[in-house]
Amino acid sequence: MTTETIAVPEIHCDHCRTSIEGALAPLDGVARASVDIDTRQVTVDYDEATIDRDALIGAIEDQGYEVPTT
Amino acid sequence: MTTAPPTDRSDTPGSDAAERSFEVHGMTCGSCAARVQRILGRQEGVADAEVNFATGMALVRLDDATTSDENLAAAVDRIGYRLAPVRVDEPRTSRADEERAAQRAWLRRIAVAWPIAAVFLIGMVAAPLSERAMAVMESTAGRVAALVLAIPVQFWAGWPFIAEAARRARWRTANMDTLIALGTLSAFGFSVVQLFAGGPLYFESAVLIIAFLVLGRWLEARAKGRAGAAIEALLELGATQARLVASDGNEHLVPIERVRVGDVVRVRPGEKVPVDGEVIDGASAVDESMLTGESMPVDKTPGTAVSGATMNASGVLTVRATAVGADSALARIVAMVERAQSGKGAAQRLADRVSAVFVPAVLVIALVTFGVWWLVLGMPVGGLTAAVSVLIIACPCALGLATPTAVMVGTGRGADLGILIKGVEILERTRDVDVVVFDKTGTLTRGEMAVTDIVAAGGTDEHALLARAATAEADSEHPIGAAITAAARSRGIDVGRPTAFTAVAGHGVRADVDDVTVWVGTRKLAAEAGLVLPEALDDAAERCERDGRTAVVTGWDGEVRGVVAVADTVKDDATAAVARLHAMGIETAMLTGDNYRTAAAIAAQVGIDRVLAEVLPDGKQDEVARLQADGRTVAMVGDGVNDAPALVQADLGIAIGSGTDVAIESSDLTLLRGDLDGVATAIELSRATERTIRQNLVWAFGYNTLAIPVAAFGLLSPIVAGAAMAFSSVSVVTNSLRLRRFGR
Numbered sequence: 001m002t003t004e005t006i007a008v009p010e011i012h013c014d015h016c017r018t019s020i021e022g023a024l025a026p027l028d029g030v031a032r033a034s035v036d037i038d039t040r041q042v043t044v045d046y047d048e049a050t051i052d053r054d055a056l057i058g059a060i061e062d063q064g065y066e067v068p069t070t
Numbered sequence: 071m072t073t074a075p076p077t078d079r080s081d082t083p084g085s086d087a088a089e090r091s092f093e094v095h096g097m098t099c100g101s102c103a104a105r106v107q108r109i110l111g112r113q114e115g116v117a118d119a120e121v122n123f124a125t126g127m128a129l130v131r132l133d134d135a136t137t138s139d140e141n142l143a144a145a146v147d148r149i150g151y152r153l154a155p156v157r158v159d160e161p162r163t164s165r166a167d168e169e170r171a172a173q174r175a176w177l178r179r180i181a182v183a184w185p186i187a188a189v190f191l192i193g194m195v196a197a198p199l200s201e202r203a204m205a206v207m208e209s210t211a212g213r214v215a216a217l218v219l220a221i222p223v224q225f226w227a228g229w230p231f232i233a234e235a236a237r238r239a240r241w242r243t244a245n246m247d248t249l250i251a252l253g254t255l256s257a258f259g260f261s262v263v264q265l266f267a268g269g270p271l272y273f274e275s276a277v278l279i280i281a282f283l284v285l286g287r288w289l290e291a292r293a294k295g296r297a298g299a300a301i302e303a304l305l306e307l308g309a310t311q312a313r314l315v316a317s318d319g320n321e322h323l324v325p326i327e328r329v330r331v332g333d334v335v336r337v338r339p340g341e342k343v344p345v346d347g348e349v350i351d352g353a354s355a356v357d358e359s360m361l362t363g364e365s366m367p368v369d370k371t372p373g374t375a376v377s378g379a380t381m382n383a384s385g386v387l388t389v390r391a392t393a394v395g396a397d398s399a400l401a402r403i404v405a406m407v408e409r410a411q412s413g414k415g416a417a418q419r420l421a422d423r424v425s426a427v428f429v430p431a432v433l434v435i436a437l438v439t440f441g442v443w444w445l446v447l448g449m450p451v452g453g454l455t456a457a458v459s460v461l462i463i464a465c466p467c468a469l470g471l472a473t474p475t476a477v478m479v480g481t482g483r484g485a486d487l488g489i490l491i492k493g494v495e496i497l498e499r500t501r502d503v504d505v506v507v508f509d510k511t512g513t514l515t516r517g518e519m520a521v522t523d524i525v526a527a528g529g530t531d532e533h534a535l536l537a538r539a540a541t542a543e544a545d546s547e548h549p550i551g552a553a554i555t556a557a558a559r560s561r562g563i564d565v566g567r568p569t570a571f572t573a574v575a576g577h578g579v580r581a582d583v584d585d586v587t588v589w590v591g592t593r594k595l596a597a598e599a600g601l602v603l604p605e606a607l608d609d610a611a612e613r614c615e616r617d618g619r620t621a622v623v624t625g626w627d628g629e630v631r632g633v634v635a636v637a638d639t640v641k642d643d644a645t646a647a648v649a650r651l652h653a654m655g656i657e658t659a660m661l662t663g664d665n666y667r668t669a670a671a672i673a674a675q676v677g678i679d680r681v682l683a684e685v686l687p688d689g690k691q692d693e694v695a696r697l698q699a700d701g702r703t704v705a706m707v708g709d710g711v712n713d714a715p716a717l718v719q720a721d722l723g724i725a726i727g728s729g730t731d732v733a734i735e736s737s738d739l740t741l742l743r744g745d746l747d748g749v750a751t752a753i754e755l756s757r758a759t760e761r762t763i764r765q766n767l768v769w770a771f772g773y774n775t776l777a778i779p780v781a782a783f784g785l786l787s788p789i790v791a792g793a794a795m796a797f798s799s800v801s802v803v804t805n806s807l808r809l810r811r812f813g814r
Binding site: 010011012013015016018019022062063064065066 | 101102104105106108109148149150
């Protein structure tokens with residue numbers, strides 16, 4: 001199990017939280033996804049064997065957010 | 071306008087490209103608009119898309135006209151918004167309508183819950199008094215009727231609480247809704263079992279708790295319901311149309327969204343400047359007070375910058391757009407207000423904070439109760455009953471009333487005192503306010519020019535100087551001219567009318583008074599008119615300007631005859647208001663774009679402790695945030711649009727009622743009478759209200775907490791539950807009503 005923190009600067013309100021958590025949580029291999037509105041970060045616990053970071057970022061981008069490459 | 075930058079501009083939107091307009095529903099903030107726009111832009115066949123948060127509209131330019139609306143709608147639907155084709159005949163729903171709809175939904179819940187609650191209340195009162203009533207209630211029919219009546223209240227009126235509690239449970243958090251759902255569902259479920267087992271029923275607990283809560287939520291929705299209002303007021307400031315100048319020189323009136331950086335627009339007198347830009351032709355005075363709070367119109371000539379939403383006062387300007395949409399000054403203020411608001415939304419309500427601790431504690435007590443009954447006493451069934459009783463009694467009916475009643479009475483008393491209280495959550499934080507930051511212009515000062523100094527040249531009478539200057543300015547609409555005329559009148563000078571009058575834009579006036587040509591204006595104007603400026607007067611003018619006053623020279627017959635200085639003046643009650651705050655142990659600070667020296671002079675005059683000078687218009691919020699980072703709890707008092715982000719950022723935002731709508735909407739408190747003394751009164755009233763909410767929570771939880779042991783011992787009866795409910799509700803309401811005596 002890996003924990004990854006992804007910065008999404010456009011996170012703004014509860015709506016964003018619902019969208020991102022709702023997009024990540026159903027993915028295979030994602031154990032837990034939570035959005036911190038204050039720090040504009042998404043924290044994901046996931047299983048590396050099933051899913052990788054790029055797929056997580058892809059899911060966030062599909063919601064219309066930009067994820068800056070670090 | 072919160073139009074986010076388009077993602078794709080590669081295709082030039084020519085006249086042959088198909089365009090479609092849609093309404094977008096469900097957007098709550100600027101970043102929603104950016105997301106919808108990006109998703110639309112990514113769809114096949116879409117050249118580019120622009121989504122305007124203010125109007126809730128999307129404009130999609132297609133390079134493949136066969137792209138179906140359904141595909142676009144489905145893509146937007148996937149990220150949680152709804153796209154609807156524009157219908158001309160249907161009125162559009164605004165966010166204000168949505169807020170009203172939410173209020174109406176609570177009202178409908180009240181309409182269902184209260185009549186049923188009334189039936190139960192009558193039953194509760196009648197049963198001990200009349201044997202017949204008791205018999206009806208205890209009959210099988212009476213008991214089934216209670217179930218039937220409780221169902222719509224529990225599962226329809228009370229649904230929002232259950233839904234929110236379930237959502238919280240998934241994230242393993244608890245708040246007031248958790249407690250409500252837990253308590254009412256326990257009471258309801260337990261009563262259904264008792265219906266068959268023949269034991270006492272607790273349907274009335276569930277019904278009354280929900281009835282009180284929906285009432286409380288409706289009151290709150292009515293008091294609040296304005297979260298988006300600041301943004302809307304801001305966005306309404308912007309122009310909706312622009313006069314685009316085509317390459318052939320013709321003007322076309324186009325929607326503001328069509329203007330691109332580099333386009334040339336024309337602004338006529340009395341019109342709003344549509345975009346941020348640079349003047350390329352023309353001269354005019356522009357009223358920027360809506361952005362800066364500064365009442366003096368600012369002169370614009372080719373090369374100077376203009377901001378969108380400001381008002382062009384006198385001449386025609388031709389402007390090249392330098393920033394549109396999300397990059398404009400107005401959009402940046404909108405974004406700052408939004409960011410500050412979303413930061414605030416994270417604050418937890420007092421009742422929720424208490425609940426977050428109370429709920430796990432109650433669950434533990436219920437478990438322990440069950441464990442002790444089962445394992446120690448060997449009575450699992452009795453234990454279950456006792457444990458459920460604990461859950462039933464733990465949810466205080468008065469919880470839903472604790473905040474709304476205090477807020478209602480507090481805001482009512484506030485209205486009597488000329489204080490409009492809006493932010494409910496914010497009241498709970500005013501207790502800790504330890505520094506009040508005043509915006510200078512328009513808040514501490516009048517925001518109007520007044521004559522402060524008159525220096526006459528040797529051999530010229532001061533009276534005559536003022537009389538001539540005032541007469542020359544009699545027809546001027548400029549604030550400086552008005553100040554000079556007003557000063558003359560207040561000294562009993564009979565101000566006549568000039569025979570000839572010319573305004574020299576940005577420099578002053580030339581007028582014929584008593585057959586003499588009089589010049590009133592800047593030193594440059596005097597020099598151009600060939601007037602000699604004596605050194606003593608030049609020094610006097612410079613001295614005034616160093617202190618932040620505006621020096622106006624007046625001259626005739628080839629010589630400057632005197633200097634009149636005008637300045638914004640401090641409000642009469644500013645000193646007393648500051649002293650009162652100091653007496654309350656609150657520090658005061660002043661925020662201004664002026665240079666330090668000018669600011670310090672005014673601060674000293676009023677008695678303000680701390681001066682935050684030379685603050686750029688968009689730096690006010692940062693100054694407030696910096697104070698907060700030092701651990702201070704900040705109240706901000708302001709009036710201008712540029713104060714809006716700081717007002718929202720502050721723990722308590724106080725707007726002066728004479729200020730702009732945007733400032734008022736961004737604030738938590740508005741002083742309707744515009745007197746500064748109201749700041750201290752408002753803080754005291756907020757504190758009194760907050761204290762009342764705190765006491766109410768003690769009353770609300772108190773009786774029920776006392777009843778928890780009764781329930782744990784298996785002694786709970788509907789009478790005990792009812793008594794706890796009645797006592798806590800009456801205590802809470804009575805306590806709230808005490809606020810009516812505030813300040814009397």
